[in-house]
Amino acid sequence: MKNSCLAICYVLTLIIALICIVAIAVAEEPKTDYMVLVNKQHLLPDNWPETVELETAHNSFDDREFLVEKEALKAFNALREELLTEGIDIELDSTYRTVEYQQELMERFKKEYGEEYALATVATPGASEHHTGLAIDVCLIKDGVVIDENEDMIAEREIFAKVHEKLPKYGFILRYPEGSEEITGYGFEPWHFRFINNVDIATEIYEKQITFEEYLGEV
Secondary structure (H helix, E strand, O other): OHHHHHHHHHHHHHHHHHHHHHHHHHHHOOOOOOOOOOOOOOOOOOOHHHHOOEEEEEOOOOOOEEEEEHHHHHHHHHHHHHHHHOOOEEEEEEOOOOHHHHHHHHHHHHHHHOHHHHHHHOOOOOOOHHHHOOEEEEEEEEOOEEEOOHHHHHOOHHHHHHHHHHHHHHOEEEOOOOOOHHHHOOOOOOOEEEEOOOHHHHHHHHHHOOOHHHHHOOO
16 A cells, blocks of 8 residues: 555656646747837847747739748738628738848849838848738739739728728737838838737727837837
8 A cells, every 4th residue: 555655646746747847838938029129220039930930821813922920810811801801802912031031132122223212111131020920011902903012002092091990900000101201210001011919009009090119119
């Protein structure tokens, strides 16, 4: 009997020890900071890749492959489905980018459009929200035609106004609103949505018509 009790105590001790180890591991596991600020003054945190879980997605018209943070992708798909019921078709155009890809993009824009335009429209490597996997650039599909040129999308004000109205419901904000260039550092981008995973905060930002920087007090 004594040996049996000792064996049971030994097993229980092992179980408790394993539970403690698992609990500590879970507690120490870095979590995604959905409110992270990434801009020209605040670079991507060094440990970011360890805190974000990316999933693969495709768009409907050319089957390009995209990586998006898993909760952001769920929210985008739900947003897109609701918009489709109202005759508005948005699709993925640009999502997660590595720092290396951002450097290539910057060099390409400098070559094609000049350095001044490139610096005004493309984030420097390490300063792009696209590194987070929480930023989604969309394009429009209108009457079967893909609209993805910046100037053409800016011209679709009526459609994008309807899209922007629904963003908070799914935890998104319009990251670069019109007239906020001095705060955000970028011009109006009606296609650039940022997932913050908080409906209340997203709604407040939308209703007050403020920038993410203003909400965070980082102006």
